[in-house]
Amino acid sequence: MSDRSQLSTLLVTAAWKAHRDTPHTTASLLADPQRLTPTILSAVQAARLVLSDNWDIDAWRQPILQSVAARHARNTATRDKLTANIEALFGYLKARGIRTLGDIGDDIIPQWCNEAGWDEHRNAAYNPAATTRRNLRWAASVALKEALLLGAPVDPDALVRGAVIADDGGRKTRLLTPQQTEAVRSHADPRMVPSRRSVAVALAFAGARPAEIARVTLADIDLYGRTVTLGEPPQRRTNPLSVWSAQTIGSRVAHSPPSSDHEPLCVRATTDPDSASRSIRNQLSQLMRQASLSHIDGITAGSIRCTAARTVFEKNGIEAAARFLGVASLDTAAAAVGHRWMASDG
Numbered sequence: 001m002s003d004r005s006q007l008s009t010l011l012v013t014a015a016w017k018a019h020r021d022t023p024h025t026t027a028s029l030l031a032d033p034q035r036l037t038p039t040i041l042s043a044v045q046a047a048r049l050v051l052s053d054n055w056d057i058d059a060w061r062q063p064i065l066q067s068v069a070a071r072h073a074r075n076t077a078t079r080d081k082l083t084a085n086i087e088a089l090f091g092y093l094k095a096r097g098i099r100t101l102g103d104i105g106d107d108i109i110p111q112w113c114n115e116a117g118w119d120e121h122r123n124a125a126y127n128p129a130a131t132t133r134r135n136l137r138w139a140a141s142v143a144l145k146e147a148l149l150l151g152a153p154v155d156p157d158a159l160v161r162g163a164v165i166a167d168d169g170g171r172k173t174r175l176l177t178p179q180q181t182e183a184v185r186s187h188a189d190p191r192m193v194p195s196r197r198s199v200a201v202a203l204a205f206a207g208a209r210p211a212e213i214a215r216v217t218l219a220d221i222d223l224y225g226r227t228v229t230l231g232e233p234p235q236r237r238t239n240p241l242s243v244w245s246a247q248t249i250g251s252r253v254a255h256s257p258p259s260s261d262h263e264p265l266c267v268r269a270t271t272d273p274d275s276a277s278r279s280i281r282n283q284l285s286q287l288m289r290q291a292s293l294s295h296i297d298g299i300t301a302g303s304i305r306c307t308a309a310r311t312v313f314e315k316n317g318i319e320a321a322a323r324f325l326g327v328a329s330l331d332t333a334a335a336a337v338g339h340r341w342m343a344s345d346g
Contacts, residue, residue: 042062042063042064042066042067042070042150043063043067043150045062045063045066046060046063046067046150046151046152047151049063049151050151050152055100055101055102055152055153056099056100057090057093057094057098057099057100057101058090058094060101060147060150060152061090063150064086064143064146064147064150065083065086065087067146067149067150068082068083068086068142068143068146069082069083071146077282081135081139082138082139082142085135085136085138085139085140086139086140086142086143088136088139089112089136089139089140089143092112093108096108101147101152101153101154102153104154104159105159106159108159109137109140109144109159109160112136112140113133113136113137113140137160138278140159140160141156141160144156144159144160173298173299173300173302173303173306173336174296174297174298174299174303175303175306175307175310175337175338176293176299176303176304176307180291180293180299181307183291183292183293184201184287184288184291184293184304185201185244186291187287187290187291188201188202188248188287193255193256194248194251194252194254194255194256195252196252196265196266196267196283197266197283197287198248198251198252199248199249199252199265199266200213200266200280200283200284201248201284201287201304202241202244202245202246202248202249203216203228203230203245203249203266204284204301204304204305204308205242205244205245205304205305205307205308206228206230206239206240206241206242206245206305206308207230207239207305207308207309207312207324207325207326208228208230208239208305209231209305209326210277210278210280210281210284210301211273211276211277211280212230212231212326213266213280214264214266214267214271214273214276214277214279214280215264215273215276216228216230216264216265216266217258217261217262217263217264217265218253218258218261218262218263218265219261219262221241221249221265223241223246223249223250223253226240226241226242226243226245226246227239227240227241228241230326231326237323237324237326239324242308249265252265253265264276266280267279267280281301284301284304285300285301287301288300288301288303305325306325306336306337306338308324309321309324309325309333309336309337310337310338312324313333313337313339318330318333318334318337318339321333321334321336321337
């Protein structure tokens with residue numbers, strides 16, 4: 001059996017076993033694709049392309065999209081965002097004259113992420129913001145890794161490595177006014193019962209970053225002393241919880257007690273760290289939109305923790321604010337709380 005035939009057999013058999021169905025031969029699967037699940041069908045389509053030595057971008061578009069959609073079927077929001085961005089990536093590649101997977105150089109993905117996106121409907125480039133660029137890089141990585149799993153000769157890490165996303169230069173996070181802070185709190189719970197999102201908001205008001213929020217467990221929280229321990233060394237710190245944050249977390253724990261003190265409060269325990277952090281960012285960004293604040297220049301989900309840090313600064317000084325935020329630089333802390341502080345100041 002040739003290398004390509006062996007690869008085809010492995011692809012189809014692995015996909016079939018993943019769904020715990022009755023094993024079939026490669027020939028029967030290739031002959032009758034109509035009854036196959038999306039995951040198996042995409043593997044079969046890819047196997048055909050590998051066998052025919054076909055690396056055409058248009059030919060690989062469908063099996064990659066189908067496989068990604070099947071892998072993220074349980075989370076429709078993530079699935080829809082990924083497939084839309086991957087569609088846009090294929091449109092960009094086509095517009096750049098890329099015809100085969102082998103033609104994708106290590107400069108293409110960084111250009112797509114950092115310099116411009118491509119709107120197929122307008123057939124024009126656009127300059128995405130930092131958050132959008134991160135989503136584009138993630139989508140490109142997912143698409144290329146899926147292609148690799150399906151048998152395509154691509155190196156996702158090498159192709160995406162150059163797409164380093166920096167924050168928007170010169171853009172400062174605006175602090176929330178008391179009225180805006182109240183709007184955030186009033187929109188924290190999207191349902192009648194306490195939710196994971198409300199706990200995420202409570203922890204953001206305690207100075208936690210999205211990645212830190214995703215890791216917080218009941219063991220990190222002292223509801224009676226109103227404190228939460230955040231982060232990993234050397235940024236590990238214990239921050240105060242406001243009355244509202246403590247009550248919000250307490251309500252969630254009382255309504256939906258975690259199975260153990262070490263189970264994450266805001267994400268499922270089985271969620272990988274990158275996905276968990278993205279989930280928290282998405283939840284907080286959605287909240288800002290629902291509170292009618294996202295259209296205001298400079299107001300982002302990060303405004304929540306920066307506003308809380310400003311309160312700490314006004315009470316205890318810039319060093320306390322830096323510890324609250326988990327940053328080593330006092331300049332960084334001063335910028336976050338909107339204080340014109342210089343390192344030379346006594």
